[in-house]
Amino acid sequence: MRMLSTSPRLEACVNKLRPNGIPEGSTFAASKRTHAAMSTITSTKVHNYSAGPCILPQEVFQKASQAVLDFEGSGLSILEMSHRSKPIEGVMSKAQALVKELLGAPEHYQVVFLGGGASLGFHMVPQNYLKQGGKSAYANTGEWATRAIQEAKLAGETLVVASSEDKNFNYIPKGFEIPSDADYFHFTSNNTIFGTQYKAFPKSAVPVVCDMSSDIFSKVVNVDNLALIYAGAQKNMGPAGTTVYLFDPEKLGHTGRKLSPMLDLKNHGAKDSMYNTPPVFAIYVSMLTLEWIKANGGVAEAEQRNNAKAKLLYNAIDALPLFEGTTAVEDRSAMNATFILKDAALEPAFNALWKAAGINGLPGHRSVGGYRASMYNALSIESVQVLVDVMNDFSNKNG
Ligand SMILES: Cc1ncc(COP(=O)(O)O)c(C=O)c1O
Numbered sequence: 001m002r003m004l005s006t007s008p009r010l011e012a013c014v015n016k017l018r019p020n021g022i023p024e025g026s027t028f029a030a031s032k033r034t035h036a037a038m039s040t041i042t043s044t045k046v047h048n049y050s051a052g053p054c055i056l057p058q059e060v061f062q063k064a065s066q067a068v069l070d071f072e073g074s075g076l077s078i079l080e081m082s083h084r085s086k087p088i089e090g091v092m093s094k095a096q097a098l099v100k101e102l103l104g105a106p107e108h109y110q111v112v113f114l115g116g117g118a119s120l121g122f123h124m125v126p127q128n129y130l131k132q133g134g135k136s137a138y139a140n141t142g143e144w145a146t147r148a149i150q151e152a153k154l155a156g157e158t159l160v161v162a163s164s165e166d167k168n169f170n171y172i173p174k175g176f177e178i179p180s181d182a183d184y185f186h187f188t189s190n191n192t193i194f195g196t197q198y199k200a201f202p203k204s205a206v207p208v209v210c211d212m213s214s215d216i217f218s219k220v221v222n223v224d225n226l227a228l229i230y231a232g233a234q235k236n237m238g239p240a241g242t243t244v245y246l247f248d249p250e251k252l253g254h255t256g257r258k259l260s261p262m263l264d265l266k267n268h269g270a271k272d273s274m275y276n277t278p279p280v281f282a283i284y285v286s287m288l289t290l291e292w293i294k295a296n297g298g299v300a301e302a303e304q305r306n307n308a309k310a311k312l313l314y315n316a317i318d319a320l321p322l323f324e325g326t327t328a329v330e331d332r333s334a335m336n337a338t339f340i341l342k343d344a345a346l347e348p349a350f351n352a353l354w355k356a357a358g359i360n361g362l363p364g365h366r367s368v369g370g371y372r373a374s375m376y377n378a379l380s381i382e383s384v385q386v387l388v389d390v391m392n393d394f395s396n397k398n399g
Pocket residue numbers: 052116117118119120144188190191192193211212213214232233
């Protein structure tokens with residue numbers, strides 16, 4: 001890769017991220033090939049802004065790689081071990097305990113890790129919380145909330161009590177009422193595609209259910225007010241392949257529905273997430289990531305780091321006249337910052353520059369366009385600085 005930018009600061013940042021052992025002066029692309037040829041564990045090669053699957057901590061990759069070869073000196077790969085074996089039961093209970101500890105969940109809450117993605121969660125929520133002949137309430141803040149609503153409608157009466165669809169989901173609705181006779185209320189805490197995020201969670205006397213797929217473990221939340229949090233692992237927690245459900249078991253089993261055991265959260269809780277074969281490796285990598293979060297100060301410190309990263313990038317978006325944020329300022333997501341170049345004709349030149357700086361995954365979601373910088377927990381502020389330097393460089397040349 002050729003450095004198109006001449007900014008010394010930018011160059012320094014990129015060099016800092018280069019894998020060890022790469023000869024001075026070689027191009028970044030050549031470095032990658034050299035590195036791929038090495039059979040040792042690689043280090044992070046690029047500033048990864050992907051929306052999910054996404055960046056995870058480097059040490060997690062290293063430990064996970066080791067476990068594939070030989071799990072904790074057992075002579076077995078973690079991929080060939082029974083989920084009923086003691087070591088894997090240990091992984092499961094450690095992952096469950098870390099979820100509760102990091103989120104500050106009440107003692108009696110349960111944690112299960114299931115397959116099927118958060119999209120299966122869209123289906124499981126009405127199955128587990130909607131009474132026969134009852135109704136649910138939803139807030140619609142984007143694509144994922146819309147899909148959750150579609151699933152709820154298949155199960156019964158569904159009220160959309162708040163929506164930002166009128167402005168292409170560029171804000172978070174506020175001041176709406178949640179009917180007291182709804183069986184539950186569902187919202188999506190972070191709108192991964194459009195880049196908005198609830199700064200305060202809605203409260204209600206009815207069970208509140210939250211899809212936290214794209215901001216779980218990124219900020220402190222009050223779990224006591226939530227009947228269920230569910231989240232696909234592949235943003236702040238681990239690889240794709242498992243979805244975590246953290247729930248109050250006392251709020252389950254009141255619907256009068258007959259459920260398949262595979263859709264029944266109470267069943268999965270009672271069987272300690274081992275009703276069927278769980279996605280062991282995805283849970284193990286999640287456990288490693290949760291250990292990493294804990295070792296780095298827990299969720300409170302992750303939140304501070306995430307706020308600092310978001311401030312750095314949004315300040316640049318606001319300060320540079322070529323760029324424009326696409327969401328209401330007060331609802332901006334600290335996880336997914338969406339922005340555009342006011343003059344779309346400049347996009348090819350900007351794209352060449354950030355690619356040359358070793359940045360990956362910056363284009364916006366295919367349904368939206370523009371740019372989306374996903375700044376999950378494992379993305380360093382140094383990586384955000386590289387993007388900001390690219391934007392400054394680009395503005396100096398084209399402003
Ligand atoms: C907020 C949110 N909910 C749900 C989903 C769907 O997750 P999955 O692909 O695991 O079904 C996504 C995917 O990005 C998401 O961002």
